[in-house]
Amino acid sequence: MKKILSFIPLFVLIIALLTSGEKVMAQQEGNRGNADKEINQTKQKVKEKTKGAKEAVKEEKEKVAEDVQKDEEKVEEAVKEEEEKAREAVKDEEGKVREAVKEKEEKVREAVGEKREGKAETGKIEKEANKGKGNAYGKNKGGLEGRDFGQARAEAARMQQQEKKAELDRTVTDNEGKITQAKEKIKVAREDLEKQKASGKVKEKEYQERKGKIDNAERAVNDLEQKIQKGKNLPGKSE
Amino acid sequence: MMKKAIFVTGVLALMLAGCTGKAKKEAAAKAVETEIEQIETVSSQIDSTITEIEDAALKLDTVINEL
Numbered sequence: 001m002k003k004i005l006s007f008i009p010l011f012v013l014i015i016a017l018l019t020s021g022e023k024v025m026a027q028q029e030g031n032r033g034n035a036d037k038e039i040n041q042t043k044q045k046v047k048e049k050t051k052g053a054k055e056a057v058k059e060e061k062e063k064v065a066e067d068v069q070k071d072e073e074k075v076e077e078a079v080k081e082e083e084e085k086a087r088e089a090v091k092d093e094e095g096k097v098r099e100a101v102k103e104k105e106e107k108v109r110e111a112v113g114e115k116r117e118g119k120a121e122t123g124k125i126e127k128e129a130n131k132g133k134g135n136a137y138g139k140n141k142g143g144l145e146g147r148d149f150g151q152a153r154a155e156a157a158r159m160q161q162q163e164k165k166a167e168l169d170r171t172v173t174d175n176e177g178k179i180t181q182a183k184e185k186i187k188v189a190r191e192d193l194e195k196q197k198a199s200g201k202v203k204e205k206e207y208q209e210r211k212g213k214i215d216n217a218e219r220a221v222n223d224l225e226q227k228i229q230k231g232k233n234l235p236g237k238s239e
Numbered sequence: 240m241m242k243k244a245i246f247v248t249g250v251l252a253l254m255l256a257g258c259t260g261k262a263k264k265e266a267a268a269k270a271v272e273t274e275i276e277q278i279e280t281v282s283s284q285i286d287s288t289i290t291e292i293e294d295a296a297l298k299l300d301t302v303i304n305e306l
Contacts, residue, residue, distance in 0.1 A: 150267075150268055150271035150272065150275075151271060153271075153275055154271050154274050154275050154278070157275050157278040157279055157282070158278055160278075160282055161278050161281060161282045161285070164282050164285040164286060164289075165285060167285075167289060168285050168288060168289055171289050171292050171293065172292070174296075175292055175295075175296050178296055178299065178300075179299075182299055182303050185303055185306060186303075186306070189306045210306075213302070213305050213306055214306060216302050216305075217299070217302040217303055217305075217306055220295070220298050220299040220302045220303075221299060223295050223298070223299075224292070224295040224296055224298075224299050227288065227291045227292045227295045228292060230288055230291070231285075231288045231289070231292055234281065234284055234285060234288060235281060235284075
């Protein structure tokens with residue numbers, strides 16, 4: 001019994017030690033849990049912020065893409081309108097020229113027919129006409145005498161000139177549309193380049209290269225404009 | 240004498256009329272030739288201008304595609 005009683009304080013001491021150890025462990029676990037919670041919260045916050053930033057970037061990209069698409073659509077519409085106008089103008093001009101040429105051809109044919117009937121026998125004239133169409137000016141004149149032959153040649157030259165004028169008009173109109181289109185492209189390219197330079201996306205060397213190309217394109221536009229102006233100012237040109 | 244004078248005058252008048260007609264025809268032919276030359280010159284200018292415009296347009300296409 002005495003032995004058992006002597007062990008009691010030892011038991012009490014052991015129990016006290018165990019209890020205090022559990023408390024310390026619980027406290028430590030509690031602290032760890034708090035730290036984990038804080039870390040998790042911070043991680044979540046970081047994740048949310050990253051998500052937000054990504055969404056903002058996405059939205060920005062979408063906006064830029066939409067703007068670019070809108071610009072492109074505008075340019076395409078402008079170009080289409082210009083092309084349609086040019087086509088209509090060319091059609092009108094072609095119609096006018098064809099009518100004029102037909103009228104002149106008729107007149108020449110009538111004049112030639114009258115002269116032929118009045119001046120020589122039909123059989124002989126046909127033979128001569130078959131032999132000498134389009135030959136040398138002075139000798140064989142397709143049944144026409146000197147003066148009439150000259151008039152016919154002048155008429156043919158005028159008709160040829162009319163056709164060339166119509167072709168020139170067509171070329172001028174087509175290329176005016178091309179100039180409008182090119183100017184739009186140059187404008188867009190220049191704006192893009194400047195934006196990229198401002199945001200630091202383009203290095204100086206690349207910037208200079210692209211700027212050089214844009215300047216080159218601008219020079220080509222000016223050159224074409226000058227040539228078109230020259231075509232408009234030709235002496236034989238009616239418009 | 241009077242008859243001779245009238246005859247000579249008549250012959251001279253005929254010759255003059257003949258020469259004038261020929262000269263008129265030649266002048267008209269020359270005018271037509273000149274007109275044809277002018278028209279052909281303008282036609283050739285138009286041709287060369289069309290070629291220049293087409294060349295410039297081709298060059299523009301190339302540089303625009305490089306942008």
